[in-house]
Amino acid sequence: MxxxxxxxxxxxxxxxxxxxxxxxxxxxxxxxxxxxxxxxxxxxxxxxxxxxxxxxxxxxxxxxxxxxxxxxxxxxxxxxxxxxxxxxxxxxxxxxxxxxxxxxxxxxxxxxxxxxxxxxxxxxxxxxxxxxxxxxxxxxxxxxxxxxxxxxxxxxxxxxxxxxxxxxxxxxxxxxxVEPPKRDRPLIGMTSFGKTVLRYMVALKPALEARGFEVAVFHATGMGGRAFESLAAQGAFAAVMDFAPQEVSNHLFGGLSAGADRMTNAGRAGIPQLVAPGCYDLVDFVGWQDVPPKLAGKETHAHNRLLTSAVLDAGERREVARAICDKLAGAAAPVTLVLPLQGCNEWDRAGAPLHDAEGLAAFCDEIHARCPDNVTLVELDAHINDAAFADKVLEIFDGWVRDGIVRTG
The missing domain is CATH 3.40.50.12020 (Uncharacterised protein family UPF0261, NN domain)
Known part of the structure; x- marks a missing residue:
């Protein structure tokens, strides 16, 4: 043609x-x-x-x-x-x-x-x-x-x-x-990073597909988050699993921002949100450029020659927690925040090179104190990469489907 x-x-x-x-x-x-x-x-x-x-x-x-x-x-x-x-x-x-x-x-x-x-x-x-x-x-x-x-x-x-x-x-x-996106299955939008640091998508994607949903996973390094937000604003998702909101931290501290509206468009569009703070403690910036002024002197992790992450201290993690809670407070549909108490990225496990028990505790404490009334907080004694996290997510999601919160057609 x-x-x-x-x-x-x-x-x-x-x-x-x-x-x-x-x-x-x-x-x-x-x-x-x-x-x-x-x-x-x-x-x-x-x-x-x-x-x-x-x-x-x-x-x-x-x-x-x-x-x-x-x-x-x-x-x-x-x-x-x-x-x-x-x-x-x-x-x-x-x-x-x-x-x-x-x-x-x-x-x-x-x-x-x-x-x-x-x-x-x-x-x-x-x-x-x-x-x-x-x-x-x-x-x-x-x-x-x-x-x-x-x-x-x-x-x-x-x-x-x-x-x-x-x-x-x-x-x-x-x-x-071009093969335009099909609308024959409801779409789940998920944020993540590569399997080195966040792995829940490996279990969740096939499980959600077996339930009749299509799953699109967005790489949350600025442009991926921008694409995720753009589609959320259009109402493209039946639900979102925003488990890598690191771009909120990036925007606060001069890293790879996805825009000031990151983590807001799904809520404005009335899309139910399952949220977790994957990599909240890191700020990504361009590895071959000078360190942003707000991140000068911090411990860093070079992911590759393009991308380096700076590690936030306890006070800065509290600031990220407040920003996440403020963004979720305006949601016009159900929101559940799953908080893994044992860490939110693979480098943050006990014994791993970026583990900071004090910083993690400060973040969790601030989330608990600031969580808005419209958000259901689920504290999970597990790491975000443990099977228990994916199991809990599916348990909540299945309940939403039974209750008609997530559209299935």
Whole structure:
């Protein structure tokens, strides 16, 4: 089946590049739908969705964008409109994938446009700032693909054609090959890390699948938590098992944040939550960069050349406990917090290199003191990686299913 790709960008300033991209897609047997997100100029030929269409979809007009006298304000008008228009086109079955081309202005818009589309819709951003620290994790869609637009700031050349032609093939190939998420089984969202440090998923995933659920496990190192929160906000989960909320600690102390809203969207969406504090005592940061100021002088564990973790002291662990309790207090559905009293990551077991009995006791004490009324606290005399933890989780979950708290269809 022929696939239609939405090709968006400022057709006034990047007309040649965008038309080249469209030509490669068409040459490979795809269809294109061109969306102009310019403000001041006009394309060399009419596009399928004009800049006026985009501005109107954003509840404004090109003249209002011009009259603002501010390029940032004008581009935000176009960002709102392009996001609304792209979602409308997708829901109407007129596009199968999207690719957006831009520098910093176009990339700012592209993040909003791609975020408006559901998981499973191929979305590509070709940008001069791909992979840049300019891009905050909370702006990145869960399944976006980015390609660095090398040598493409102004005009066509053989260097940027190499990037653009690959991007054209990538988005068209993705549209042809994608297997969109199925909705035939209720989905459980779970957070974790690799089996070295947290292992409950090894027992829980097959047990939940045997009960008729699908399980998606998110790697909670910033971007994974961002994807988890994005889907939770969309109401994609029947329940969540948020057992690795370390990104809350990261956000507090300058580590790999998943955004200020980490551990809040499931509650806002009315999704029941089973929670445990896996790796709450660690703060992850980029191993090849300088230690964040808040973590200077702390004991660290180098997980690999990319990722290093700093160990929090007892007072800081109390701060994390208060933050977790505050976030759960706003939940609009049942929440159970399972607190493993013997440790919350493999390195924190008695006798392990990062074990801190005083720190663990301080955290547990603060959780006990601050646990909000809407949260059921279950204290478990076990380690988070013990079989007893997974067994207790399944016991609680099965009760929720029997009581109709977790949707099964």
């Amino acid at each position: 022929t696939k239609t790709i939405l090709v968006a960008g400022t057709y006034d300033t990047k007309d040649d590049e965008l038309n080249y991209l469209c030509g490669v897609i068409a040459g490979q047997g795809g269809r294109v739908l061109m969306m102009d997100v310019s403000v001041l100029g006009d394309p060399s030929r009419p596009t399928d969705i004009s800049k006026h269409d985009v501005a109107e979809a954003g509840g404004s007009s090109i003249q209002q964008a011009i009259d603002s006298g501010d390029e940032n304000t004008a581009m935000q008008i176009m960002a709102r409109g392009s996001a609304a228009k792209a979602l409308e086109l997708y829901r109407d079955g007129k596009i199968d994938a999207v690719i957006v081309l831009g520098g910093t202005m176009g990339t700012d818009l592209a993040l909003d446009l791609c975020s408006a589309l559901p998981l499973g819709v191929p979305k590509y951003i070709v940008s001069t700032v791909s992979f840049s620290p300019l891009l905050p994790p909370d702006r990145l869609p869960a399944d976006v693909q980015m390609i660095l637009w090398a040598g493409g700031l102004y005009g066509l050349n053989s260097i940027c054609k190499a990037s653009l032609s690959q991007a054209a093939g990538a988005v068209l190939g993705a549209a042809r090959a």
